Amino acid sequence: MRKSRPVVFVVSLLLIAVLAASITGCSSNKKRRHSSSDPVAAATTTSSSAFRTCEDAWDAGKAPLRRQDPDYSAQLDRQDGKEDGVACLVRPTTAPR
Structure with a gap:
């Protein structure tokens, strides 16, 4: 023992x-x-986006945008108020002109 x-x-x-x-x-x-070389972190810090609004992304047929997508931006993700890594999940309604 x-x-x-x-x-x-x-x-x-x-x-x-x-x-x-x-x-x-x-x-x-x-x-x-x-690390800044992380693709997910780099995508969330990118301020330039191919789309200014979610309506532009939907019109281009690219929505919804996920954090891994090159066109994703945190600004677009904030527009729905969730900031969950998925931008432009719901198509915005357009008011009649």
Whole structure:
């Protein structure tokens, strides 16, 4: 029984070290999420869009625009008030002229 105590102690220390590393975020995944080379993050920060309004996107047949799409912009996503990563989900109604 005495011989197994050091093994249990070492295994316990390793588990505590892994837990502490995961809590503090020592992994490289966290660094990649905040990188500017991330295509999802780059798409959300792009201010120039091919479409000024959701009506333009619908008229071009490109709507709805998802965050991964090159024509997506956060400005268009804010127009529906949700900011959920999908812009121009509902076709805007046009008032009769």
